[in-house]
Amino acid sequence: xxxxxxxxxxxxxxxxxxxxxxxxxxxxxxxxxxxxxxxxxxxxxxxxxxxxxxxxxxxxxxxxxxxxxxxxxxxxxxxxxxxxxxxxxxxxxxxxxxxxxxxxxxxxxxxxxxxxxxxxxxxxxxxxxxxxxxxxxxxxxxxxxxxxxxxxxxxxxxxxxxxxxxxxxxxxxxxxxxxxxxxxxxxxxxxxxxxxxxxxxxxxxxxxxxxxxxxxxxxxxxxxxxxxxxxxxxxxxxxxxxxxxxxxxxxxxxxxxxxxxxxxxxxxxxxxxxx
Amino acid sequence: xxxxxxxxxxxxxxxxxxxxxxxxxxxxxxxxxxxxxxxxxxxxxxxxxxxxxxxxxxxxxxxxxxxxxxxxxxxxxxxxxxxxxxxxxxxxxxxxxxxxxxxxxxxxxxxxxxxxxxxxxxxxxxxxxxxxxxxxxxxxxxxxxxxxxxxxxxxxxxxxxxxxxxxxxxxxxxxxxxxxxxxxxxxxxxxxxxxxxxxxxxxxxxxxxxxxxxxxxxxxxxxxxxxxxxxxxxxxxxxxxxxxxxxxxxxxxxxxxxxxxxxxxxxxxxxxxxxxxxxxxxxxxxxxxxxxxxxxxxxxxxxxxxxxxxxxxxxxxxxxxxxxxxxxxxxxxxxxxxxxxxxxxxxxxxxxxxxxxxxxxx
Numbered sequence: 223x224x225x226x227x228x229x230x231x232x233x234x235x236x237x238x239x240x241x242x243x244x245x246x247x248x249x250x251x252x253x254x255x256x257x258x259x260x261x262x263x264x265x266x267x268x269x270x271x272x273x274x275x276x277x278x279x280x281x282x283x284x285x286x287x288x289x290x291x292x293x294x295x296x297x298x299x300x301x302x303x304x305x306x307x308x309x310x311x312x313x314x315x316x317x318x319x320x321x322x323x324x325x326x327x328x329x330x331x332x333x334x335x336x337x338x339x340x341x342x343x344x345x346x347x348x349x350x351x352x353x354x355x356x357x358x359x360x361x362x363x364x365x366x367x368x369x370x371x372x373x374x375x376x377x378x379x380x381x382x383x384x385x386x387x388x389x390x391x392x393x394x395x396x397x398x399x400x401x402x403x404x405x406x407x408x409x410x411x412x413x414x415x416x417x418x419x420x421x422x423x424x425x426x427x428x429x430x431x432x433x434x435x436x437x438x439x440x441x442x443x444x445x446x447x448x449x450x451x452x453x454x455x456x457x458x459x460x461x462x463x464x465x466x467x468x469x470x471x472x473x474x475x476x477x478x479x480x481x482x483x484x485x486x487x488x489x490x491x492x493x494x495x496x497x
Numbered sequence: 498x499x500x501x502x503x504x505x506x507x508x509x510x511x512x513x514x515x516x517x518x519x520x521x522x523x524x525x526x527x528x529x530x531x532x533x534x535x536x537x538x539x540x541x542x543x544x545x546x547x548x549x550x551x552x553x554x555x556x557x558x559x560x561x562x563x564x565x566x567x568x569x570x571x572x573x574x575x576x577x578x579x580x581x582x583x584x585x586x587x588x589x590x591x592x593x594x595x596x597x598x599x600x601x602x603x604x605x606x607x608x609x610x611x612x613x614x615x616x617x618x619x620x621x622x623x624x625x626x627x628x629x630x631x632x633x634x635x636x637x638x639x640x641x642x643x644x645x646x647x648x649x650x651x652x653x654x655x656x657x658x659x660x661x662x663x664x665x666x667x668x669x670x671x672x673x674x675x676x677x678x679x680x681x682x683x684x685x686x687x688x689x690x691x692x693x694x695x696x697x698x699x700x701x702x703x704x705x706x707x708x709x710x711x712x713x714x715x716x717x718x719x720x721x722x723x724x725x726x727x728x729x730x731x732x733x734x735x736x737x738x739x740x741x742x743x744x745x746x747x748x749x750x751x752x753x754x755x756x757x758x759x760x761x762x763x764x765x766x767x768x769x770x771x772x773x774x775x776x777x778x779x780x781x782x783x784x785x786x787x788x789x790x791x792x793x794x795x796x797x798x799x800x801x802x803x804x805x806x807x808x809x810x811x812x813x814x815x816x817x818x819x820x821x822x823x824x825x826x827x828x829x830x831x832x833x834x835x836x837x838x839x840x841x842x843x844x845x846x847x848x849x850x851x852x853x854x855x856x857x858x859x
Binding site for chain 1: 608739740742743745746747749750752753754755756757795799800801
């Protein structure tokens with residue numbers, strides 16, 4: 223068995239005839255956190271959906287824990303890889319514990335009831351994500367940060383080897399961003415989860431991930447350590463914007479900032495005058 | 498991989514406490530509603546144009562039980578209870594059960610609180626089948642009226658089959674397309690039915706009475722036909738309670754949790770349509786049961802389908818028996834359409850529940 227828990231080999235995926243990502247090759251090892259960056263619409267979500275077989279695989283191979291995903295049943299796929307979706311819709315009337323227990327679904331047969339062991343696993347997942355105090359409350363009352371932690375708890379209840387997160391910090395305040403990513407990183411290190419997370423915030427991606435993969439125009443643009451991937455050149459190429467990159471004052475990782483572009487602002491002003 | 502052992506027995510016990518309490522409450526509710534249903538069936542056979550004293554009623558029922566020597570009750574009374582009233586009561590119970598469970602299923606499947614068993618064309622198809630049946634030349638012979646339920650059943654199933662075929666995209670069935678196709682085809686079929694009603698002449702009364710829903714022509718043969726559909730259907734749907742819970746997240750999350758979403762949709766749609774069509778074929782379109790009963794149950798006992806489905810089945814049966822009993826007694830000797838009663842008594846009760854809870858209901 224390879225040491226990589228998740229491995230894409232020349233993966234090409236798309237919807238129907240339309241190919242979204244071509245020839246993507248990447249690997250995530252146990253205990254490693256890989257960040258997926260790229261502009262809106264570059265295919266970050268599609269890649270995550272592809273790994274869970276929600277998007278047709280046109281070519282290449284996807285391996286999970288050494289096995290090709292096409293050989294896995296729905297249930298064993300869901301026991302191996304868990305997804306924390308972006309803005310997950312949660313049924314308002316269900317309680318937090320009921321939602322986390324849904325994570326046990328792939329472990330239960332149709333005629334089986336949840337056992338004390340299933341409850342214990344859900345309980346531990348909620349303990350790890352600090353959602354235990356919410357167990358009896360209906361998820362309709364939850365804040366964005368609480369919902370995100372709850373989704374992570376549900377993913378943990380699946381007892382996966384690989385955790386996929388789709389923009390886990392979108393719409394969260396800075397305190398919840400840090401809280402969520404600290405949790406993910408701790409789980410990654412402590413439980414040996416292989417984590418693949420899509421980010422729209424380059425700085426968070428650089429701070430929290432061991433390696434980054436930048437995707438653009440239907441394929442991988444660069445991959446490597448954060449300082450190798452996040453450069454003024456690559457960002458201009460992929461995002462089409464000029465940025466300033468400096469070492470982070472604490473750990474020297476790349477820190478990306480933008481400043482108003484005087485020329486473009488003037489251009490816009492002129493256009494506004496005309497209208 | 499680290500095995501998660503249940504070493505923390507304290508933790509397990511805490512879970513028992515917080516979680517099993519609501520569960521236990523729902524299990525008690527099931528037992529309570531089952532007893533209520535038995536009581537409603539029993540008492541509903543006493544009420545009617547001939548009021549039967551409870552003592553005689555009890556004797557009559559006891560005499561039917563094996564191994565019990567009860568005082569004989571007059572055969573006239575026996576006929577009223579067991580050949581006239583009981584089949585009607587049971588049919589109303591089965592139909593109420595079918596509509597409530599189908600309603601809960603559709604609401605869960607479509608994740609839409611407005612869904613009712615008639616959302617995707619069953620009722621309009623069945624009504625057209627029945628109306629067309631009444632207008633057939635052979636219907637001049639009253640003996641042919643037995644054909645009406647067959648036509649209504651075929652109409653209901655046929656309409657949903659067409660909606661399904663239209664809404665299907667490749668191997669998937671987008672729920673919104675399904676609802677829109679159902680609404681559109683329903684309107685189309687309803688317009689034909691309206692036309693048939695306009696030209697129906699002396700058969701108008703039969704058609705209208707069928708559409709409004711009634712149990713006045715119930716007999717044991719009908720119970721024997723409807724019961725297997727409803728009981729088997731409710732049993733199959735109940736097996737899908739947990740997938741239905743998971744599908745409340747959304748289809749994508751459900752798939753990522755290992756649920757075969759398309760198969761669940763197909764099975765539940767098929768079975769819910771089947772039990773709805775079998776229910777309306779004899780008794781017509783009885784509105785409101787499928788929407789009010791599941792919501793009332795959800796308001797009181799929560800959204801978990803493992804409880805919602807059986808509780809709705811029991812509550813729906815009791816509700817429709819009570820409504821039908823009211824329909825045949827309130828304006829006796831004339832009968833009211835039972836659909837009038839379900840809405841007239843059901844709606845205020847439902848509004849009361851909504852008011853009392855004052856929070857999100859779905």
